[in-house]
Amino acid sequence: MNKFKKIFATDSYIVPLVAILLGFLVGAIVMLIGGYDPIAAYGALFKRVFGSPYDFGEAIREMTPLMLTGLSVAFAFRSGLFNIGADGQVLIGMTAASLIGIKWAGLPLFLLVPLAVIGAGLCGGLWAGIAGYLKAKRGINEVITTIMLNWIALFLANYIVRTFLLIPGQNRSEDIPASISMTFLNSFFDNARLHWGTFIALAAAVFFYIYLWKTKQGFEMRAVGLNPHAAEYAGMNVGRNVMKSMFIAGVFAGLAGAGEVLGVFHYQAVFAGSPGYGFDGIAVALLGLTHPFGVILAAILYGMLTYGSAGMSFNADVPPELIRIVIGSIIFFIAAQGIVRWVLKPFYFKRKKEKVL
Amino acid sequence: MSAAAPVVELKQITKRFPGIVANDSISLTLEKGEIHALLGENGAGKSTLMNIVFGLYQPDEGSIEIGGKPVIIDSPNKAIELGIGMVHQHFKLVDPFTVTENIILGMEPKKGLKIDYKSAAEQVRKLSELYGLQVNPHARIHDISVGMQQRVEIMKTLYRGADILIFDEPTAVLTPQEINELMAIMKRLVAEGKSIILITHKLKEIMSISDRVTIIRRGKVIDTVKTSETNPNELAEKMVGRDVTFKVDKLDPHVGNTVLKLDGVNSKNKEGISVLNNLSFEVKSGEILGIAGVDGNGQSELIQAITGLRKIDSGSIIVEGKEIANLSPRKISEMNVSHIPEDRHKHGLVLDFTVSENMVLETYYKSPYNRNGFMNNEVIDKHAEELVQAFDVRTPSIHNTARSLSGGNQQKAIIAREIDKEPTLLIAAQPTRGLDVGAIEFVQKQLIAQRDQGKAVLLVSFELDEIMNVSDRIAVIYEGQIVGEVYPKDTNDQELGLMMAGGLKRGGKAGE
Ligand SMILES: Nc1ncnc2c1ncn2[C@@H]1O[C@H](COP(=O)(O)OP(=O)(O)OP(=O)(O)O)[C@@H](O)[C@H]1O
Ligand SMILES: [Mg+2]
Secondary structure (H helix, E strand, O other): OHHHHHHHOOOOOHHHHHHHHHHHHHHHHHHHHOOOOHHHHHHHHHHHHHOOHHHHHHHHHHHHHHHHHHHHHHHHHHOOOOOOOHHHHHHHHHHHHHHHHHHOOOOOHHHHHHHHHHHHHHHHHHHHHHHHHHHHHHOOOHHHHHHHHHHHHHHHHHHHHHHHHEOOOOOEEOOOOOOOEOHHHHHHHOOOOOEOHHHHHHHHHHHHHHHHHHEHHHHHHHHHHHOHHHHHHOOOOHHHHHHHHHHHHHHHHHHHHHHHHHHHHOOOEOOOOOOOHHHHHHHHHHHOOOOHHHHHHHHHHHHHHHHHHHHHHHHOOOOOOHHHHHHHHHHHHHHOHHHHHHHHHHHHHHHOOOOOO | OOOOOOOEEEEEEEEEEOOEEEEEEEEEEEOOOOEEEEEEOOOOOHHHHHHHHOOOOOOOEEEEEEOOEEEOOOOHHHHHHOOEEEEOOOOOOOOOOEHHHHHHOOOOOEEOOEEOHHHHHHHHHHHHHHOOOOOOOOOEHHHOOHHHHHHHHHHHHHHOOOOEEEEEOOOOOOOHHHHHHHHHHHHHHHHOOOEEEEEOOOHHHHHHHOOEEEEEEOOEEEEEEEHHHOOHHHHHHHHHOOOOOOOOOOOOOOOOOEEEEEEEEEEEOOOOOEEEEEEEEEEEOOOEEEEEOOOOOOHHHHHHHHHOOOOOOEEEEEEOOEEOOOOOHHHHHOOOEEEEOOOHHHHHOOOOOEHHHHHOOOOOOOOOOEEOOEEOHHHHHHHHHHHHHHOOOOOOOOOOEHHHOOHHHHHHHHHHHHHHOOOOEEEEEOOOOOOOHHHHHHHHHHHHHHHHOOOEEEEEOOOHHHHHHHOOEEEEEEOOEEEEEEOHHHOOHHHHHHHHOOOOOEOOOOOO
C-alpha cells in the first residue's frame, strides 16, 4: 500500500503527460495489428467530442460524475484509505435525491432542489462513513467493507425505488420534479443534458484542495494518511480522521449521484447491476495522481475518451472497447513510472535535477 | 598489478542534491581484508556515498573501480553482481517469513518448480556456522531480536556472494552485548577474506576494530588515517573541526517538587503477559532520572504508558498532582509533557511532510499556527526557521521533506520541536541514537539545560555511558520492574550491568 501510495501521489506532471502519449501509442499499435487505421479512429474520436455543440455538451455531462467519484477516491487516498465504494455511495446519493425530490415535491423548488442535493451528499457521506466507522472502531479493512457496501447499496437502492417510487409496470421511478438542469443553455448546446453538477464538481475540487492543504483538519488528515503512527504519537485521533475522511469522500460520490438523477435522467432506474461510476472513479483518481486539479483534468480526458469512443466505432468502424486499452495503458504507464522515466532519461540528464524516488 | 588493486576505488565522486553538495569530489580506497571506517558529522554525506556504491544513487561526477576495473553501478542488482552487499540501518525484512525465507528471497534454489527449502536451510546453517552468526534458520523474523535480525541481513548479503560489505550505522540499534558480538562477526568476516566499509559515530568501535579511517566533513574528505596512528580526540577534532570534550559538565542539581510519580503501575500486552509489573518511581523538577536497562525490559511500554499511548490495568501515573493514567496522548501533551520517541521514522516524524510541517506536528491546532481553522503558514515557517537555526538542523530549506534529511538531522529536528514546547516533563528515549559526537554533546547539553531550568527529565537509554554521564539519579528496569535506584557517583558499570541482568537488587530509593 505504501509503495502504491508513493507511486500515485507524486506531484510531478510530466510523467502523466508522457504516460498519456504512450497510452495513445499503444492503442494505435493495437489498432494497426487489428487492421484498423488509428489516425482515422482517433480523428473520429475527437470529432465526436468536438464535432457538434450537442456532443460537446454531452461529453461534459459524461465527465461530471467522473470528476466527483475521482475526487472521492482521491480524497480517501490522501488519508491512507482505499475507497472502492464510490459506486455504492453514488447509488445512495441518487436514491436520497430521488426520494426527497419526489416525496417532498410539495415544497417550493428553491427549497426542494438544494434539499435534494444536500440530502444526496449527506447520505453518500454517511454510507461511506459506515466503512470509516468499521475501520476506526473495529479495524476492518475498508477495501472489504466498501466492496460489500456496494452490493448492499445496489439492492437497497432498487428496493427503495421499487417500493416507494415506482411507476407501476415500469422499471423506473416516477419523474422527479426537482431539477438541476441548465435548461437556459439548451439552445446553445442543442438540448445536451448539461447541469449544475459540473459546477458542484469543480467547487468540490477547490474545496478538496483548500481543505487538505490549507486547513488544520486537512493537516491532520494528511499526517494520518502519510504516517498514522506518528500522527497518533502527536496526539491526533486517527480513528476520527478515518471516519471524517470517508465521510467527505462519500459526500463527493453522493453528489455525483444527485447530478445524475436531478440533472441528467430526472428519474431513477432499477439497476440490474453495478452502474460502474465508482470504478471509473478509481481510474480517474490514479490518472490524476490523487491531486484534486489532476483529478479534474483526468476526468476530462477520461470522459472525452469514453464519450468519443462511440464515434470511433460509428465513423471508423473501430470497436469502442479499444479505448479501454488506451485508458488501461495510460494507467499502466503511470504506475510503471520507471518506463516513463526511461523514455525521459535523455531530457533528465540535461536538467541534472533528478528526483529521487 | 591487478593483485595489488584495491577491491573498491572511488575516484572524485560528486553528488549534488537540490541546494546541497552531499559528496564533493570524494576519493577513497578499500583494500582486501580491510575494515575501513567512515566517520563524519550528521549530514556529512556518508550514507549518500555508500548508496552510490550500492547503486541506489548515481554520482554526478567521478568514477568507481572494483578490483581495478572501471564499473558503472546503476542498480543494487548490479552492485550485488559485483559482490557488494549493504546492511542498511533500517532492515528490509519480511516479518512473518522465516529466516531462511528472507535470506533466499529473490534467489530461491529450485527443485523442479518448487523451492528447495531443505537445501536452502542447510546452506543458511552452513553460512551461519562459518561466520559464527548463530541464527536459527527456521525462526520467524518477528520472533527474533533486533540483533538477530541484523545478522539475517548480513547473511542475506553473504548468501548473494558479497565480498564487499557495507554497514551503515549497524550498532545504533544494538545493545552493548550485541555490539560486542557484531564486532566479533566482522573480524571473522575479514579473516575469511571479505572487505568491510563501516559507518559509525562511535569512536570506541572505530578504534577497536577498523584498520583505517576516512573522515568526511560537509561532503569533503578531510583525511584518511591508519587507526593505529590516531586517537579518539584527534578523530573527533578532525570530524567536527573543533575540540570535543566527551565529558559532560554539569552543576549539582537543584531538586524541587515531584513532577512525575508512578505508583504500582501494571500493564499487560496483547498476549496477556505482564510488561509493566508493579512499577513505581518519581522524577522531581530539576533532576534527570536515567532509566537503565537491557532493551525489551519494558522501557518502551513504560514510555507509552506515561504518554497515553498504552492503557494500564492498575496503578497511578501522576503529573504535577494530576492523575493522567489512560488519558489521551493529546491531553497529556497539553499538560506540558514532551516526548522524544525512540523510533524517529515511525513515531517522531511524518517523513513526507516538510521540515516546517513536522515542527508543528503536535501544536498545529493552537494559535498562532491555527487561525480560525486555517494553517498560518507564515508563522509556521518562521517558527521552523528559528528552530532550525537554534538547533543547527542542517537542511537546504525548511520546505524540504523530513525524508531528505540525514538521520542525525532528523533527530535534531525532533529534539528542537520537543524542547521548544517548554515542557515541565521531558521524556527522552534514546535521544542520541545515531548522532555524531558533536551532536551528542549538543543534545546532552540541551537535556541538562532543561534540568537546570527546573524541568523534570526522564531519560531512557541503552548506552551506559550516557546514563552515567547525564543522569542525576539512575533507576534500573528489569522485566517491567524497577529493581534498584542508585546515584551515578555511588555505582559503576559492573554493578549496573549486574542489576540490568536481574542479578542484583539495590536500594528502595537511592541514597535515602
Ligand atoms: N534524497 C535526498 N534528497 C535531497 N537531499 C538529500 C537526500 N539524501 C540526502 N540528502 C542530503 O545530503 C546530505 C548528506 O546526507 P547523508 O544522509 O549522506 O548524511 P550522513 O553522513 O549519512 O548523516 P547521518 O550521520 O546523520 O546519517 C544531507 O544534507 C541530506 O539532507
Ligand atoms: Mg546516514
